[in-house]
Amino acid sequence: MDLPVQPPVDPMLAKSVPAIPAGQRYEPKWDGFRAIVFRDGPDVEITSRNTKSIARYFPEVVAGALANLPQRCVLDGEIVVPSVTHAGLDFEALLQRIHPAASRVELLARTTPALFVAFDLLALDDEDLTARPFDDRRAGLVQALAGSGAEHPFYVTPSTDDVAVAARWFEQFEGAGLDGVVAKRADGPYLPGKRGWSKIKHDRTADCVVAGYRVHTSGPDAVGSLLLGLYTDNGSLASVGVVGAFTMARRRELFAELQPLRTDLAAHPWGAAVEAASARTPREAETSRWNRGKDLSFVPLRPERVLEVAYDHMEGTRLRHTAQFRHWRPDRDPLSCTYAQLEEPVSYALTDVLAAR
Known part of the structure; x- marks a missing residue:
């Protein structure tokens, strides 16, 4: 050229x-x-x-x-x-x-x-x-x-x-x-x-259930990311995204904090789906955008803790980008963390956006 x-x-x-x-x-x-x-x-x-x-x-x-x-x-x-x-x-x-x-x-x-x-x-x-x-x-x-x-x-x-x-x-x-x-x-x-x-x-917040974590690449005693869930109308816990921006010291603190919540996959809300799909994650097709070979298996936790996250918007039933940790919400009942709390964007067609002046 x-x-x-x-x-x-x-x-x-x-x-x-x-x-x-x-x-x-x-x-x-x-x-x-x-x-x-x-x-x-x-x-x-x-x-x-x-x-x-x-x-x-x-x-x-x-x-x-x-x-x-x-x-x-x-x-x-x-x-x-x-x-x-x-x-x-x-x-x-x-x-x-x-x-x-x-x-x-x-x-x-x-x-x-x-x-x-x-x-x-x-x-x-x-x-x-x-x-x-x-x-x-x-x-x-x-x-x-x-x-x-x-x-x-x-x-x-x-x-x-x-x-x-x-x-x-x-x-x-x-x-x-x-x-x-x-x-x-x-x-x-x-x-x-x-x-x-x-x-x-757009900057919004949501209260999500912590359903599991992935281990950090530095070693088995640090959290890489927390897996987030929201309850659907039929009472099932849906995987909605992750939060993962922590200092290394905080990753190790989280690891220690979450150990009492560890549970067997069979007893976890996502256990049956993961085992039926012979997958490693709650979403069968889940892969890393940046590293196709990255291990995305997770450590299941009893869904008993709630945290508030910041997010920009949803894509379908998932958080579009990695969420940002705000703080723990010990006052929230995990079962109250549903999709109903999320703000619904105005429906607008892509063709109308491209035609806008």
Whole structure:
């Protein structure tokens, strides 16, 4: 490739702020894989947030770039997968795309095709645009994609300078699986690797039952993560996520605290399902996003302790990201920790998000 902006490029990032700042440009915060697409004639490269190539996992995006993008360009954006069962995004389906077998990737590209939602233009033809104001880059992005007849799987993210519209997006678009709002200075340059944008994400809390733990990689006397559960309407305990950000000293303290709660798998609410599936975890298909060979077996605990966690949003019946430990809730009855406590996002279709202005 011989582009004015060459791979690899560290994407420009955003820092978390508690509220939507006034006087900026606003976009939905997409919940997928951050990616930069480079096209130089017949050659297409796609790199991830950590600058590694991910083009082989998304052949339909590569084909779409060759069919629809300008001959020489560099776009920043997000790869997402629409759900086949509801109107929003499906992050679990996106995770499945990172697979070593080419045949599996090709099958998933047909059955759960990905989209690329572009939100910045770093280069076009022979011009490096990174020093130009964001408003100029945004206008160039819209014009470049419109002029090339860009269509599925390439879209331009909605954008507004109306803070009231951004606030409405923040509330509505979560129902389509989005993650909040990003604010960008209209006159700001593109700063690779720098946190020059602002992000406003949903922050909620839930009281969850501690149903087990995984051992830390440092040794058998430290907790790696706590497995969280919520009770369903029929009284069963569902696996909803994990919490795992602790100091090493706290991991060892937790290990000691939880030993009196250890129980046999056969006596655990998840025991029958785990044994029936010949699996190691309460979710048969559970794997590590970052390490496919990681041992995800768990130590079962009697579901008697409750803790409060912070989370941003749900995806289906699960916490979308790793939750954050707040504190223990000795005042809560574990059986009272149900899905009913969770705030329901407004239902909103992905197609409506992409069409928003």
